[in-house]
Amino acid sequence: MGKRHTAGDEDRAVVITAPSPIALCGACKFFRRKCLPGCIFAPHFGSDQGTTRFAAIHKVFGASNVYKLLLPIPVNRRHDAVVTISYQAQARLSDPVYGCVSTILALQQQVASLQAELAMVHTQLINSRLAMANALQISSSQQMAVLQPAYSNNSAASNNLINSWTFTSNFDIASETNPSFHSLEPLQPSQPSHDEDKAEDE
Secondary structure (H helix, E strand, O other), X not given: OOOOOOHHHHHOOOOOOOOOOOOOOHHHHHHOOOOOOXXXXXXXXXXXXXXXXXXXXXXXXXXXHHHXXXXXXXXXXXXXXXXXXXXXXXXXXXXXOOOHHHHHHHHHHHHHHHHHHHHHHHHHHHHHHHHHHHHHHHXXXXXXXXXXXXXXXXXXXXXXXXXXXXXXXXXXXXXXXXXXXXXXXXXXXXXXXXXXXXXXXX
């Protein structure tokens, strides 16, 4: 007799699934090999564009040299090193003679030109400030020259007023110190005495 399978037996059946394939990094895909979990290139070279980048690096520096270069670098700083190596490799492929040196020289020339331009602008700014200061000084001196005659006239009038006030004050002081000056009685002509009249009659 054949063995019958019940619903319980089907529930207890173990379903075995195949493991998902591990995505290859750009370096392992370039070498057509299996990408191991501890691959040093996997975090920096993706499967899409990593192959082209790693191909340029391998052509210029060599994969073994890049591996030796990245191994002593701390993990948190390896990405910056990979970016620098990739840029140098692309520059070397673009300019086989100078490589990234040509870019560095161009940037240095640009910096020197900008520094010269900045110095020229700074000189112009200083000259404009000096010109403005001279203009303000000339205008202030002209205003002082215009106001000086009026100030002199006012000063002369003030001096005259002060002198007259001083004279009046002195006069009042002299009157107060000599009260007889105000109480002078008018002079009366003297009358001849009786003896003198009698002598004239004789």
